[in-house]
Amino acid sequence: MVTHLVQTTLLNCNLEEHDIDQYKDQVKEIHYQLENSSNMTGWIDYPLQNHDELFKQIQNLKNEICAKADVLVVIGIDGSFLGARAVQDALTPYFGIHKNGIEVIYVGHHMSGAYMKQILTYLSDKEVYINVISKSGGTMEPALAFRVLRQYMEERYGEEAVHRIIVTTDPEKGLLKKTADLAGYRRFEIPPNIGGRYSVLTPVGLFPLAIAGIEIGQFMEGAKKAACELKDPDLANNHAYQYAVMRNKLYNKGYSVELLASFEPSLKKFHEWWMQLFGESEGKERKGLFPTCVTYSTDLHAIGQFIQEGSPILFETLLHFHDIEGDYIVPYDERNEDGLNYLAGRSFNEINATSKQGTALAHAEGGVPVIQLEMAKLDAYHLGYLIYFFMKACAMSAKLLEVNPFDQPGVEAYKKKMLELLNSSQ
Numbered sequence: 001m002v003t004h005l006v007q008t009t010l011l012n013c014n015l016e017e018h019d020i021d022q023y024k025d026q027v028k029e030i031h032y033q034l035e036n037s038s039n040m041t042g043w044i045d046y047p048l049q050n051h052d053e054l055f056k057q058i059q060n061l062k063n064e065i066c067a068k069a070d071v072l073v074v075i076g077i078d079g080s081f082l083g084a085r086a087v088q089d090a091l092t093p094y095f096g097i098h099k100n101g102i103e104v105i106y107v108g109h110h111m112s113g114a115y116m117k118q119i120l121t122y123l124s125d126k127e128v129y130i131n132v133i134s135k136s137g138g139t140m141e142p143a144l145a146f147r148v149l150r151q152y153m154e155e156r157y158g159e160e161a162v163h164r165i166i167v168t169t170d171p172e173k174g175l176l177k178k179t180a181d182l183a184g185y186r187r188f189e190i191p192p193n194i195g196g197r198y199s200v201l202t203p204v205g206l207f208p209l210a211i212a213g214i215e216i217g218q219f220m221e222g223a224k225k226a227a228c229e230l231k232d233p234d235l236a237n238n239h240a241y242q243y244a245v246m247r248n249k250l251y252n253k254g255y256s257v258e259l260l261a262s263f264e265p266s267l268k269k270f271h272e273w274w275m276q277l278f279g280e281s282e283g284k285e286r287k288g289l290f291p292t293c294v295t296y297s298t299d300l301h302a303i304g305q306f307i308q309e310g311s312p313i314l315f316e317t318l319l320h321f322h323d324i325e326g327d328y329i330v331p332y333d334e335r336n337e338d339g340l341n342y343l344a345g346r347s348f349n350e351i352n353a354t355s356k357q358g359t360a361l362a363h364a365e366g367g368v369p370v371i372q373l374e375m376a377k378l379d380a381y382h383l384g385y386l387i388y389f390f391m392k393a394c395a396m397s398a399k400l401l402e403v404n405p406f407d408q409p410g411v412e413a414y415k416k417k418m419l420e421l422l423n424s425s426q
C-alpha cells in the first residue's frame, strides 16, 4: 500500500466523493497530455534522472567556496530566487548560519537602492563569491544588481574575480550566457524545458542550497519519491491531483481566494514561492484563484478577524509539519502572575500544534472551507517532496482551468510600461 507523504483532510469543504469522481477522466486525460508533452514539462521527470555529475560539480564548488569565502551572494528574482530562499529559510537556523554551510544572501529581487548600498557595505569585510541566476538572462532587477556586483568584484579581486562569479542560465541563449562565455565564468545550466517557477530542483535551487548547508541529496530524494508516487494517473491514488481538483471545485463554487497558512515563521518564503507558482500559472484569461498567505499564530491576531467573519471569498489551505527540529518547554513559575502555570511542562511546538487544530475548527465552523495538508517532518526530504507535490498539483489545476501553466504573458505588461517611462525620462 502506498503511504502518501502529504496527508490531506477536509473540513467544511462540502465535497462529496461523487463530486471528485466526476473529474477522474478529465484528470487522466490531462495527466497523459502533460506526460507526453515536451513543452516546458522537463521538471516532471527531472528528479528521476541521474544527476551524479551535477552533484559532484556542486560539491567541488562548495569545497572551494567554503574554504575561500564567508558569504555567497545570490542574484536572481522570483523563479530564480524564491525556491532556494524558501528552502534555505525553512531549514537553516533563525539566528546564525547552518553548521554545514556558509552565509548565503540574496540581491537582485527588487530595485531598492538602500538595499544595494547596504549590501556593499555589509560585504566590505567579508570574502565573497557570487552566483548570478537568470533563465532568460535579461531580467532588469538581477541584471542591474549584477552590473553593480560584477564591477565590485573586479575592483576588489582583480583577475581573480572571474573565478568568484558563477553563472546559472540557459545553456544556449540569452545575454547572461553571452557574458559568461566572454568573461569565462563557470556555469550551471538551467534545462531549456524547465521554466523559472518549476526550477528549484535544478541548479537554480540546488547550488545556493548546498552552499547554505542544506542536504541537497535528501532534498532531491524527497522530490524523486514524489515524482514516482505522483505519476499515478488515477485521481483516487494521486494526492496532488486530488488537491488540484478540490481547488477547482471550490473555485467553481465561487471562492476566489486561496489562503495558504502555516504555523512556522520560517515558512514565510515558502509561501511566497507557492504564491508565484500558482499565481503565474493560473492567473490569466480573467481566471484563477488569487493565492495569498498568512503565518499563524501571528496573523490570527491581525487578519484572523476577517477570515473568521469577513466576506466569504476565501478558503484556507493549512500546511502543517508534525516534527519541527528544536523545541522549548514552558517553565513553571511560582508567582504565576500571568496565570500560565497550566501550560508548564508542555512544549511550544505542542501548544502551536494545538493552536493549529483550534484554528482549523474555528475557521471551518465560521464557514471557511479548510484543506489541511500535513507532513511528518520539516526537513530537506519532506520539502523536496512537497515542492514537487505543489508543482504537479499546479500544472493539473491550471489545465483544469484551461489555461497554460507554463507562460506568464501578463508580466510583460508592467515591463513594457516601465521601459517606456525610463526611455521617455532620459
Ligand SMILES: O=P(O)(O)OC[C@H]1O[C@H](O)[C@H](O)[C@@H](O)[C@@H]1O
Pocket (backbone or CB within 6 Å): 077, 078, 079, 080, 133, 134, 135, 136, 137, 138, 139, 142, 196, 197, 280, 408, 411
Ligand atoms: O530567471 P529569469 O529569466 O531572470 O526570470 C525571473 C522571473 O522573472 C519574470 O519576469 C517572470 O515573470 C518569472 O516567471 C521569472 O521567474
